[in-house]
Amino acid sequence: MLARSIALLYRHLMEEWFDVAKRIETSALAAAQQAGLDTEAFSADVRPADPRFGDMQVNGALPYAKRLKTNPREIAQKLVAALESDDAVSTVADLSIAGPGFINFRFKPEFFLNWLNAFSSEDAFRKSASRLYACERVVVDYGSPNTAKQMHVGHIRSIVIGEAICRLLEYCGAEVTRDNHIGDWGTPYGKLFYAYKVHLDAEALKNDPLGELERLYKLGSNLANEDESVLEECRQELVQLQAGETESIALWKRVNELSIQGLTEVYDQLDVTYDYYLGESFYRDQVAAVYRELEDCGLAEESKGALVVFHPEHKRYAEQPFIIRKSDGASNYATTDLATMLYRHEHFKATRVIVVTDDRQKDHFEQLDLTTAKWFEKTGRKRPIFNHVMFGKINGDDGKPIKSRSGDPIRLKALINEAVERAYAIVKEKNPDFPEDELENIAQTVGVSSIKYADLSTNRTSDYIFSWDKLLAFEGNTAPYLLYAASRIQSIFRKIDPTELTDLESKASPFETDEEMTLARKILEFVGALQVTIETLRPHMLSTYLYELSGAFSGFYNANKVIVEDPGQKARRIILCQRTLLALEAGLSLLGIKTLKRM
RNA sequence: GGGGUAGUAGCUCAGUUGGAUAGAGCACCUGAUUUCUAAUCCGGCGGUCGGGGGUUCGAAUCCCUCCUACCCUACCA
Incomplete structure (x- = not known):
């Protein structure tokens, strides 16, 4: 009973530490005030530290001192003095100053254990994360193939990146509408x-x-x-x-x-399901209203027989028109995109619209955004935030856009099938005694995940080189490596008597080994990784984190046996396994990747 | 001509928006397996961050300039 009350108290106190960086920022700002700093000029600048120096660092003393032309080290000393008098901070971390004025936080080992105990389930993660995008209604437009044609490799990035973004936004509390703006009309x-x-x-x-x-x-x-x-x-x-x-x-x-x-x-x-397929045809009877409104509010003008919008304040779009009606009187995709923007505002009440396409369409969407901004302002509408999430090309080994032997684009269906076949061959070789249906299921998951992950693990704005050997490898930042790490954890749990999984928190002793500490530290970084991924809409930020997490786990796994005699040691290592699996499965599922019990 | 994206180890890629000695994987050299999955892990080798200038305590990151590749630049999407 007493133990339970203490646990509850901890949970309550730890709640505000879910986002470690944010919690430290709060304290640092308070410390700045207490130390008599000009709080207008001070920003904490919290970031993960190099493990050699600490767990987190506050760098704000340096730019502050620069601006006020004072000694950064003195500023840092004042801040540290104030921070150390703050019990909420001094009980969880040791502080030190290094170099010109970096403030390093090194968490005490019990802090890691307390944190892991406080956020011990998917629900706890989700609940704490769901504040990030609450109140947002987002329409995500991705995929967008033409009808009457098979999809090819060129379509994969929009699908995979778009789906990951949908899942990330949902996880952070947004209400997401998945809309496939198919090309279903035209010549x-x-x-x-x-x-x-x-x-x-x-x-x-x-x-x-x-x-x-x-x-x-x-x-x-x-x-x-x-x-x-x-x-x-x-x-x-x-x-x-x-x-x-x-x-x-x-x-x-x-x-x-x-x-x-x-x-x-x-x-x-690919495990993608759309809410709507509102393609170009859906908007074809709405273009007249677009012409009328844009003309009425004085944005559109005739030029060389076409109806266009110029943006005089813009260095380029002052000359380069946004053509909304061709000189032959027909609409084009600028027209339907404007109509689409209006529909998403009026019908879906979108607070944000995200379109996922290749980077060649950058100009178009910039013009669309500029035009919508003025149009909505003049007509008294509240404009949704617009994000063009763009991406680069997929190239072959030669660095040129990937093609099949015949020179045609590679069919997406064929690409997936080949991935599954290749994965099957590998899995079969490693596990010849697995039942056939399980082998096929594993191959399906590994194959599809590998293709998705290859895309999600590189910065979307860069081109990347597609290589079967690389994406199906078990070394490096690949889906198989992450899936393998997850399945090894599952394997440990198969060896543990479930009755031993109760009251782990009270049985666990504080972390000791380097590998335990490294892994624990890495698990805490999940929150920051999620945030930066959402802020930048760049899934590879999360991928990089998951790869590092898996690496930290593998290092731990090889050096520290989990199933040991010492009850305290065993309990704390089981906790590490559980939370690693939690973060890994949550992260992978946000990327649209399924995990496996064994492989 | 104007604009954009990119250029980081032999190869494939990171680098949290100006922070500490630029990091991973592959390849190469080494070490670990009576083991909870070695499909793994530990260590080593490897760099003029395209070149040159500038800004400052501090630059792969910001500014200027040049080079290279790809893309956009009036009626395809």
Whole structure:
């Protein structure tokens, strides 16, 4: 009973330490005030420290002293004196000053144990993290393939990065809408419809809808190139569709259904589910309102026959127009994107809109954002925050965009299948005695995860080189390495009698070994890693952390046996295993990656 | 011409927005396995952070300039 009350008290006191950096910042700011510093000019500048010096460091004394032209070391000494008189700080950490005025915090070993005891479940993590993005309603626009075509490698980054961002935002308390802005309208349909009517292979359509539709489009396109009369028929098909003729619309709907069905097969494999497929066609009757509003509020003007928006205050967009209606009178994607922005504001009440596309579209989305800002301001609407989450190319070994042997883009479906096959071969070799269905399940998880993780572990704004050997390796920053670490922990728990897992907190003795301390320290960094990932919308920040966590665990695992005689030692090591698994599984699941019980 | 993104070890990549002696993995050299999964771990080798200037206590990071690659730059998305 007493032990329980103490545990509860600890939990309460520890609550504010969930975000260690933030808690230290609070104390540092209070200390600055107490020490008589100009608090306007002082910022704490808290960051993880090099382990040789401490666990966390406060660097704010240096820029402060610079600004006020005083001695940084003296400032640091004043701050430390004030911090040391703060019981909340001095009971958990030892402070020291180093170099020109770095303030180092080294946590006491029992602090790590207390922290791990206070945040001992997925719920505790989630609850503390869910404040970060509470009250946000975010529409995330990602994937966005064209219909009637198979997806290829070029689509993977948007899907994988977009899904990770959705999960991260949800974890941090946001209400997320997943919207697939498919390209389901436009000129290719004339050629497709012509070929569909003349050359359809019904059997193929049933077995592989996207493959057959794509074949038909290419066929129609080729035939139209060769034969002027075919080209004319294609034009007529398009005219009929755009005129909204019943038969054409029916066929168009049929094509879309089949397309989405085909797309969903791949999304299922990647564990991605959309809330909406509001593609370009959805907005086609909303473009007139866009023209009217932008003209009415004086943003749009005629130029060379087109309706465009210039931004005179911008060095480049003063000259480079945002074309919202082409000179032939047709809309383009600027138009539908503006209509989309309006819809997401009005219908979804979005506080934030995130679009995940490749970096070539940077200019377009900058113009879209500038235009929306002015448009919404003039019409008295509250504009959602807009983030264009962009990414670079996937290259082959030669550093050029990755292609199949035939020179065509590699199909996403084929890429995933190859990953699963390769993973199967490896898993089978390592575990020949696993049952067949488990082998297949492991191969599926390892294969898909490896492809996803290869993408998520590199900075999205850079290009990266795709290499089977690298992404399926068990060394380095790869999915198999992380999954292996997780499954080793699972393996330990299979060897432990479940009755031994009770009251670990009261049985555990303080951490002693270097490996224990390193691992414990790393687990605490989960919070900071999550924050920086969310702030920058860069999933690789979380990947890097998870890799380091796995490394810290592997080092611990090799040096410190968990199942030992000493009850205190055993309990604290079990706690480390549990919390490592917790952070690892939470982190991987935020990246859209499933873990395995064994592999 | 204007703008953007990038250039870090032989290769593939990090580097928390100006902090301490620039870090990982691969490769190469070494050591650890009667073991809770060695699909692992410990150690070593490896750097003019594209070049040059500048800003300051302090620069891979900020400013200027040049070089290289890719992308955008009026009606594709």
